[in-house]
Amino acid sequence: xxxxxxxxxxxxxxxxxxxxxxxxxxxxxxxxxxxxxxxxxxxxxxxxxxxxxxxxxxxxxxxxxxxxxxxxxxxxxxxxxxxxxxxxxxxxxxxxxxxxxxxxxxxxxxxxxxxxxxxxxxxxxxxxxxxxxxxxxxxxxxxxxxxxxxxxxxxxxxxxxxxxxxxxxxxxxxxxxxxxxxxxxxxxxxxxxxxxxxxxxxxxxxxxxxxxxxxxxxxxxxxxxxxxxxxxxxxxxxxxxxxxxxxxxxxxxxxxxxxxxxxxxxxxxxxxxxxxxxxxxxxxxxxxxxxxxxxxxxxxxxxxxxxxxxxxxxxxxxxxxxxxxxxxxxxxxxxxxxxxxxxxxxxxxxxxxxxxxxxxxxxxxxxxxxxxxxxxxxxxxxxxxxxxxxxxxxxxxxxxxxxxxxxxxxxxxxxxxxxxxxxxxxxxxxxxxxxxxxxxxxxxxxxxxxxxxxxxxxxxxxxxxxxxxxxxxxxxxxxxxxxxxxxx
Amino acid sequence: xxxxxxxxxxxxxxxxxxxxxxxxxxxxxxxxxxxxxxxxxxxxxxxxxxxxxxxxxxxxxxxxxxxxxxxxxxxxxxxxxxxxxxxxxxxxxxxxxxxxxxxxxxxxxxxxxxxxxxxxxxxxxxxxxxxxxxxxxxxxxxxxxxxxxxxxxxxxxxxxxxxxxxxxxxxxxxxxxxxxxxxxxxxxxxxxxxxxxxxxxxxxxxx
Numbered sequence: 288x289x290x291x292x293x294x295x296x297x298x299x300x301x302x303x304x305x306x307x308x309x310x311x312x313x314x315x316x317x318x319x320x321x322x323x324x325x326x327x328x329x330x331x332x333x334x335x336x337x338x339x340x341x342x343x344x345x346x347x348x349x350x351x352x353x354x355x356x357x358x359x360x361x362x363x364x365x366x367x368x369x370x371x372x373x374x375x376x377x378x379x380x381x382x383x384x385x386x387x388x389x390x391x392x393x394x395x396x397x398x399x400x401x402x403x404x405x406x407x408x409x410x411x412x413x414x415x416x417x418x419x420x421x422x423x424x425x426x427x428x429x430x431x432x433x434x435x436x437x438x439x440x441x442x443x444x445x446x447x448x449x450x451x452x453x454x455x456x457x458x459x460x461x462x463x464x465x466x467x468x469x470x471x472x473x474x475x476x477x478x479x480x481x482x483x484x485x486x487x488x489x490x491x492x493x494x495x496x497x498x499x500x501x502x503x504x505x506x507x508x509x510x511x512x513x514x515x516x517x518x519x520x521x522x523x524x525x526x527x528x529x530x531x532x533x534x535x536x537x538x539x540x541x542x543x544x545x546x547x548x549x550x551x552x553x554x555x556x557x558x559x560x561x562x563x564x565x566x567x568x569x570x571x572x573x574x575x576x577x578x579x580x581x582x583x584x585x586x587x588x589x590x591x592x593x594x595x596x597x598x599x600x601x602x603x604x605x606x607x608x609x610x611x612x613x614x615x616x617x618x619x620x621x622x623x624x625x626x627x628x629x630x631x632x633x634x635x636x637x638x639x640x641x642x643x644x645x646x647x648x649x650x651x652x653x654x655x656x657x658x659x660x661x662x663x664x665x666x667x668x669x670x671x672x673x674x675x676x677x678x679x680x681x682x683x684x685x686x687x688x689x690x691x692x693x694x695x696x697x698x699x700x701x702x703x704x705x706x707x708x709x710x711x712x713x714x715x716x717x718x719x720x721x722x723x724x725x726x727x728x729x730x731x732x733x734x735x736x737x738x739x740x741x742x743x744x745x746x747x748x749x750x751x752x753x754x755x756x757x758x759x760x761x762x763x764x765x766x767x768x769x770x771x772x773x774x775x
Numbered sequence: 776x777x778x779x780x781x782x783x784x785x786x787x788x789x790x791x792x793x794x795x796x797x798x799x800x801x802x803x804x805x806x807x808x809x810x811x812x813x814x815x816x817x818x819x820x821x822x823x824x825x826x827x828x829x830x831x832x833x834x835x836x837x838x839x840x841x842x843x844x845x846x847x848x849x850x851x852x853x854x855x856x857x858x859x860x861x862x863x864x865x866x867x868x869x870x871x872x873x874x875x876x877x878x879x880x881x882x883x884x885x886x887x888x889x890x891x892x893x894x895x896x897x898x899x900x901x902x903x904x905x906x907x908x909x910x911x912x913x914x915x916x917x918x919x920x921x922x923x924x925x926x927x928x929x930x931x932x933x934x935x936x937x938x939x940x941x942x943x944x945x946x947x948x949x950x951x952x953x954x955x956x957x958x959x960x961x962x963x964x965x966x967x968x969x970x971x972x973x974x975x976x977x978x979x980x981x982x
Contacts, residue, residue: 294878373862382848384879
């Protein structure tokens with residue numbers, strides 16, 4: 288029978304030449320740069336390990352780690368996680384080749400990603416719990432624990448791809464992590480992290496050994512399950528991988544939004560609803576409201592993220608970090624409700640068919656992101672440990688958030704023809720930079736008074752509130768006025 | 776041993792809550808060519824996907840080669856499947872794609888040169904597929920499907936993008952495949968391909 292490695296060798300011989308000295312130099316230089324960039328924050332964490340850690344900060348930090356780990360598991364499940372390129376799926380998957388060997392490369396990539404994520408989780412764990420004594424051993428234990436957790440989690444996701452029963456285990460693990468996050472931030476089990484931080488080395492070793500054993504068992508089972516992953520799932524995940532690769536190569540990240548949305552609605556059974564009697568410009572905007580109403584799960588997830596800025600503050604985050612979390616989070620929430628504007632900008636055929644003016648249609652489409660972003664920001668501010676009228680920044684920032692989200696949704700794809708700037712800190716591609724900043728710039732401009740007030744929490748908010756009310760509305764009106772001649 | 780290459784009993788498939796196939800029965804004998812016909816949305820492609828195991832049926836039974844579908848190397852060694860246009864390796868030429876197919880399978884029905892000749896791709900052998908016309912890419916897909924050894928070919932609209940002359944040529948190529956003992960089940964709207972083969976309709980009503 289033909290061996291997978293022979294076929295891979297054939298493909299390699301046709302698609303890649305041998306790695307040149309320049310290729311190796313670029314790889315080593317890239318890794319060295321990464322180490323230099325990541326080294327400073329990590330050395331900062333390590334230097335502060337012997338300082339006593341506040342138990343309240345410990346709980347909040349653990350909660351953030353639990354949420355991050357849940358995000359890792361959710362991302363692994365959404366990605367596949369075992370996947371192959373569309374060409375491999377078309378030419379090699381539905382063939383007599385050994386499927387486990389065929390998927391071995393994908394499994395290796397998953398392992399490497401889990402290793403890196405695990406090391407980061409371990410560093411995070413050290414930052415939260417500290418290392419009051421036996422520094423080297425505690426650092427080692429935290430890193431091994433982190434890697435065991437992510438490798439075990441990734442293995443669980445792979446097993447879930449081959450069997451619905453394992454999917455239930457994966458969902459259970461994610462739910463348990465979220466419960467742990469809630470309990471940790473509530474402060475009910477404040478003594479547990481404190482005890483864990485000062486646990487004797489014997490107990491730490493036992494915990495690490497247990498984690499490694501469970502992780503190893505899961506990884507072995509996942510490897511054995513590779514040839515049981517149904518071809519239909521691999522074909523579907525390979526198509527997603529293809530779109531994702533296109534989006535990454537073209538640096539057009541908005542493609543991900545289109546893929547996610549198309550996949551979601553394609554698999555749903557809908558029942559047509561009667562449209563409420565609203566005036567013409569509001570009618571297309573109703574579609575955005577309908578999308579939100581039809582995704583109550585996403586709305587619940589969005590609502591559940593509102594306490595995160597408060598948790599960040601509890602974990603020791605600076606006022607600037609909390610301001611970025613509140614306003615950035617609210618902008619992200621507003622951006623979940625602008626699909627209609629994104630569609631119209633990407634493919635204006637339907638908008639032309641409807642025959643509506645751009646400005647009234649955009650104004651109607653601004654209402655939903657303003658409501659969602661404003662409500663989320665208000666909820667997040669109410670949970671922050673500040674008194675008084677600070678929550679008013681939420682509704683007052685809403686128009687600016689809507690303008691930023693609409694501008695973000697209507698931005699053009701990345702302009703790769705723009706130059707790459709050579710700076711002392713490295714090359715900066717202008718096209719992707721401008722793309723990433725489009726929308727955020729407008730939101731920041733419109734939320735500047737709120738941002739200034741939140742980063743100086745000792746100041747009286749009165750004048751800032753007034754300024755925010757004016758700039759928020761002005762930015763939205765200005766954006767709508769400019770939208771006549773400009774796409775973004 | 777088995778009497779029917781494909782034996783489908785009471786197959787029902789729902790897609791997004793809508794019934795696409797309802798209690799369908801189908802038996803296909805070795806060496807037979809079956810044209811699945813019907814209106815758009817009648818379930819032709821879904822039927823092929825179900826037979827290949829790429830779509831689970833809601834209820835009913837599908838046996839291929841006398842046993843339930845297995846989705847393993849042995850199954851895919853005997854089944855050639857051509858649904859939508861396949862993804863192409865960006866750096867591989869037309870010839871190299873066919874050579875890849877020959878490398879994956881231990882033996883082939885014809886040489887790569889013969890396949891290029893049969894499917895009128897000799898002049899485009901060194902082109903990358905994305906530089907071919909739609910019809911030429913479809914010819915390349917068909918060449919790959921007919922180059923590899925198989926006992927069952929599942930084709931979804933094999934006539935897509937082909938000119939009238941090559942459609943007639945395709946019918947001859949499929950006849951030759953069936954004479955060698957191969958079985959073909961294809962969803963098609965082409966009158967030439969349907970006229971010379973047994974027609975079945977997923978809805979039970981001939982189009």
